[in-house]
Amino acid sequence: VQLVESGGGLVQAGGSLRVSCAVSESTFSINAMGWYRQAPGKQRELVADETKGGGNTNYADSVKGRFTIFRDNAKKTMYLQMNSLKPEDTAVYYCRAHVSPLYSDYVNNRYLEVWGQGTLVTVSS
Numbered sequence: 123v124q125l126v127e128s129g130g131g132l133v134q135a136g137g138s139l140r141v142s143c144a145v146s147e148s149t150f151s152i153n154a155m156g157w158y159r160q161a162p163g164k165q166r167e168l169v170a171d172e173t174k175g176g177g178n179t180n181y182a183d184s185v186k187g188r189f190t191i192f193r194d195n196a197k198k199t200m201y202l203q204m205n206s207l208k209p210e211d212t213a214v215y216y217c218r219a220h221v222s223p224l225y226s227d228y229v230n231n232r233y234l235e236v237w238g239q240g241t242l243v244t245v246s247s
Contacts, residue, residue: 123149123236125217130241137245138205143217143238145198151228153220157191157202159213159243166216170202174220185211207245214240 124146133139145152156171170181170191179191190203200217217238222228 123147123221123223123234125219125236125238127215127217127238127241130215130243132244132246133207135207135209135245135247137207138203139207139243140204141202141215141217141241141243143200143202143219145219145221149198149221149223150225151222152193152195152198152200153222153228153233155191155193155200155217155219157200158216158218159211160216160240161210161213164213169215171218204243207243209245209247212243212245214242216240 125143126146127141127143129141153174157169158166159169160166168182169185170189172179172191181189188206193200220233220235222233227233
């Protein structure tokens, strides 16, 4: 099981961008998911995450009110909508998910933790 990211690019400050993260093969369920980022010379940090079933969503203080994490279960795809972008949002963005490949995994709370390859978001001032 792999996560394939897309949607990164160059955008001016104040603009918007949506990054996507698709599960590469058939899997029964995407459970918890999250987006992280790593800026040059800095440690990877949590941007936003969502617990299994979407019951609890958590955002870093620096992106609250500007970023939204959501998913399309039918497409097995997760998204991060980024609005009012700032130069300090420039980073490589990574998705992470707990996936249950089979129904038997899901009902027994078994999952794999997988990461995307990263997509670069550059915000110009």
